[in-house]
Structure formats: structure tokens, C-alpha cells
Amino acid sequence: MTTIVGVIGGGQLARMMIPAAVNLGIEIRVLAENDGMSADLAAFGVGDYRDLEVVLAFAETVDVITFDHEHVPQEILRELVARGIAVHPGPDALLYAQDKLLMRQKLSDLGLPVPEWARIENVEQLAEFLADHGGRAVVKTARGGYDGKGVRVVSHAHDVDDWFMALAEDANGGALLVEELVDFTRELAQLVARRPSGEIVAWPVVETVQQNGVCAEVIAPAPHSSGKLAEVAEAIAVAVAEGIGVTGVMAVELFETTDERLLINELAMRPHNSGHWSMDGSTTSQFEQHLRAVLDLPLGGTAARDAWSVMVNILGGPTTGSLVERYPGAFQAYPSVKVHNYGKDPRPGRKVGHVTAGGDDLDDVVYQARATAAFFQD
């Protein structure tokens, strides 16, 4: 009897669950959006995750459904649950990853630290929020944003007229989320995993470096995070996971403010770019942990294996040729840096892979990771 995990979505997150599944002797089946995606090796088939019949047919072949992304519609998720199919994370939790307004409201209700925010439906409400917050703010679409998309820094009430127009034309109505522009010194991320029966584990809090709204580098653990800062970050993520009932891996993106507070920025209810370092740098990778969690198995150790791990994304990739063609140079120069290649065609800005270096000297580890990644970018 083989245990089978079904993953909806065929991107690199599904792909990186494959090695963990192979090691544990768990079968993984992927419902991919298209042929030739990152997780092709484990592809069960290609189908539209917005089509109930497609998702149901897939679900019948597996023991638990989980996700490469958070975009499966609520009505489909709820129908799966109604039919007794194990879905992790479940629809109640995913709701907050799908809708930033609901997420902000829920976190506020839970008493968790978030930036000041408001729900706005028109220019007047935005103008009022701007007036109350020094004339600048961040506006986000409630749905559909990722990697910096659907996020705009504004200083005029008319800066998001196009979004208000789109809402007005949307039969479902809706609203935008406006938030104070947080005065932060850096961004952190706290990765946790929670299993249905309640156990939660946390990895060390990490520092994330964003470029153009996309995660570029992660340092694990976050420098200067020993003691209270790490405790607070973990406590916030645990409260979120329990408060929302998340199952599987969840990343909480945090701002560390100039006045030493941590505020929740975004949530991701799945393995997350900020946790890729764990594949090489922690006792249990976030992908193995996600499989353990969604199968309600006891969770694995989350200790760091090196004093410092640094992950650098390969964004875009080479303008000519494949990543593999760059292996001779990169491997020769940096034999101990681990290279992860998502099997995607290079394209400007696309996440096509990442590298992770580890060691005792942070400056050297940062240098090795960046220098290795540079072999894969022109």
C-alpha cells in the first residue's frame, strides 16, 4: 500500500517535493497546468484546477490533496472537503492566503501585529488614508498578487484609478487594501509547519532581501536574531498558524521596523522561497516537512546544519543556453555550493533556480552564494 500525495500545480514547489517523496517512499502525483512544467517527472496529468470535475478525478487517485500555489477556487476546495477528501491546507485557511483583505481583518481580530490598514472602495477613502498617514501608502489588490504584482506604492489618491475602475466593472464588486508604508530596517520571514493534529515546529527566523518586489537572497538565521527577536517571530507565526488553522508549511513575511517591532506583511500557506535554504541547511527541508505535515506524521527537526546558510535565487537565468551549460564553471569554482535547477526555460525575471551556500563565516558564505549564482546570469 503506497501513500499518495496529490499536488495541484506543477511549478518548482511541487518539483522540490519530489526528492523528499522519493526519499520517504511516498508517491507524489502532480496535476500540472501545462505540459513540460517543473514538476513534470511526477505529473499525473495536465488539467485546469478551476474545473471541479478535473480536480475531483485527480483527488480520487490520491490520499491527500495539497498545493503548489494558493489559487484553487474556494468552491472547489469546499466540495473536496464535503466529499471527505483530505485537503491540506484546508479552504478555511487558504481563504486568507487568497484574499488580503480577509487576511488583514483576521490578523487584526487575532490581535496580531500588522501595519495600519483599511479597506477602500474609492478615491475618497484612499485620499483620507493618505492624509492620515503622511501622504504615502501601499495599495494592494485583495486577490491575485504575488512577487510584487498587485502592489503599488502611492502618494496620490488617483494613483490606482485603474484598479478602482476594474473593481467597478467587476460584477463581484470588491475593494482594495491600503496599508501604511512601514518604516522598516529589513524584512524577515518565519517558516513554520503545522500538522492537522496540532503539532507545530518552527525553523530559525531568516532575513530576506527583496529586489523589485521579488525575493533575491535569504540569510538563515537572520543576523542579530538570537534571543528575543527570534522568540517574537516564532510566537507570531505560531499564533497565525493556530489562529487560522493552517496545515502544512507556512511562511510569515515580517517587517522589522525602525522602532524594533515586527509587523506581519504577507502569508504564504505552502513551502516558500524564504525556506529553500532548508533543503541544504536544515535537518528537515521544508518540502519533506510539508509532506510529513499534510500526512499528519510527526514533524522533523528544524535545526540549522550550518552556522550560516545563504540562498540566492537565480532570476532569469542565462540569456543564451541552459543552466546546465554553466555547470562546469560554477562547479569548478564553488564545489561545495548546492545548485538547484527548476528545469524551466530562462526568461527575464523568472525564478529558474537557486543556490545555497553554508559555513561558519557569513561574509564568505554570502560571497560564495552570490558568486555561484552569478555564473547563471549574464
Place this chain on the structure above:
Amino acid sequence: MTTIVGVIGGGQLARMMIPAAVNLGIEIRVLAENDGMSADLAAFGVGDYRDLEVVLAFAETVDVITFDHEHVPQEILRELVARGIAVHPGPDALLYAQDKLLMRQKLSDLGLPVPEWARIENVEQLAEFLADHGGRAVVKTARGGYDGKGVRVVSHAHDVDDWFMALAEDANGGALLVEELVDFTRELAQLVARRPSGEIVAWPVVETVQQNGVCAEVIAPAPHSSGKLAEVAEAIAVAVAEGIGVTGVMAVELFETTDERLLINELAMRPHNSGHWSMDGSTTSQFEQHLRAVLDLPLGGTAARDAWSVMVNILGGPTTGSLVERYPGAFQAYPSVKVHNYGKDPRPGRKVGHVTAGGDDLDDVVYQARATAAFFQD
């Protein structure tokens, strides 16, 4: 353009190449002996590796041919090479893994330390060897032995009459290998990797513990192996790899004698049970290294990640149910021990998985590894 490695043989060694291939974005295709084997996820198809047409058709779809085992006939290997197909390790090297008499002769010619040995064709020759070596010896069939099969400790010249009879009936003739019964304190294994262009790297020498002729435990590095012992073991393995022209990963099994010598016992020209610890305990696993080597890519770092790594095989598995059914207990008790499940049905004596523990305190690491493995055996 995807780089494709073709693996002949669908056992657990092929299976454990899959995670490494996924991480590196290298496609792996397996020619399996049967349906439902360990490496099924990457199966290209099922076919007989002794059938030239089958192997040629497979080889045409890949960039390099390598192996899960050493049993592909020489005439097929040589035909592949004659057609310009990259085969690693090549037939000249594999010859010595396929025939223990040729291996012993070659190692003797290279001046490397081996037990005293002789080629014997009849009872009289065995009697003479026994008389010269204290009345006891080890007799091995030249071909076909593994995991203790084809190996017999003898004290009478008639103890292998069945094997002599089989040779007499074999149209190809042949002979047996007889060796002195080495007075050893323990067994070691030295894992190295060599790429076609010549680079060689070595992992730390390990201690192996055999039970009934099958590897049961591996301690990495071998206790009391710092300094000269490690140097000698590495020098022997490097000399073997260069002398025989091995490409890919090779394990040299060694006896450490009571008079402090190292003698070569067996060679394995592929990833080897004695190197499984490297998946969790070294910067580069033997499976990633094998892929790098057969693709002639620069080799990865071989440092140990923990002071001690201990691997314990899961032999046989539970008498009822699957390995996965034992995960709740094992994971709860030992959250940081890594479990590897080969996806094979339990059967007495069969290698169905292994576990690896790591840490600073050898006693504790041994205990954790053994205790975790015990969850999977009745």
C-alpha cells in the same frame, strides 16, 4: 536542451539518483528489469539489459549510460562504446567488477595490497592452498556474487565440490578464486569518485559492519581513522580508480588487519551501500557525485557535515504492513534521524531502506540510528 542520464537497472541505487537529478535539473531515465521497481518514477521502460537491441534503443535516447549494477555483459558494453555512446564506468573498468579473478590479478599487477590469493580449478589446487594457509581459506566464484552470495569459508578441500562441478559443466570453463582468511580487526570502505577527465575526490574512510555477509551499519568517518590510516585508505582507492580507469563513484572495501595493514577486499564501481550516509552526512551525496562524474562535470565537496554519521540498513522490513505505517512511531521518537524508503515490498533479508543519524556524540548517534531502524523491523 536537457541533459539526460540513462541508468541501466531499476533498483534502489537508480532510485536514489532521482533526487540528485531533480535538484540539478538533469533528466534521468531508467531501464528497469521489471515493472514496479524502486526507480519506477524515472522508468523509461522495462527491458532485458542482456539484449543488445533493447540496450541500444535505450541508449539512443540518452546522453550517457551508467548503471545500477555491474551485470551488463561485456559484449553489449563494448558495442555501445564502439558506436560512440558514452558509457561510465566503461567496459574496461567494469570487467574487474564483473570478474573477481581478473580483479585480483589486476590489483596484484598494480602492486596494491590484497590478501594472498590463487586461481584454482580443482580440488588438488584448493588442498594445496589450504595447506599453505593454515588449513582455512575463503573461496569465491569469479562471477555473480554479491551480498555474501558466492562466498564460502572453507576448511576442507571438498567444501566447494558443487562449484567445481558447476565449472566442469560450464562450456566456458572458468576457475574459482581462493584467498587467505584475513585476520582483520574490522572492515572499512573508501568511497571515491573519478570523472573521465581525471579529477578524483574522496570521502572520509568509513567503518562498515557486516551481518551474514550483508552490510548492516556504516560509521562515518571510521573511528580512530584520522591521520595516516585515512591517508593510506584514500591512496589505495585513488590508485585503484586510476589504475583501472574507473569513472563515476567507486567503493573499495578494505580489511584492517590485526597487524595494521589495509588489504583490498572487494570493489564496487557504482554508488555503494557504504556511501549512503553521504546523502545526509556529506556536502555532496554519492548519487549527486555519480551524476556529476558520469557527465564529466567538476566534482562536489566531500566534507562530512557532522562529526559522526551513522547509517543503519533496514533489512527485511516489518513482517506486516509497510514501512510508512511505522513512520508515526519512528518520527515521533527520532525527529532528526533521516529515513530512506526504497519503495520495495518487505521480504526477509532484503534491503528495503536505511536510516542515517548525525551528531557530535558517537554513542548517541549510533543509538539513535539503531533505535530508528528498529521501528521498521519486527
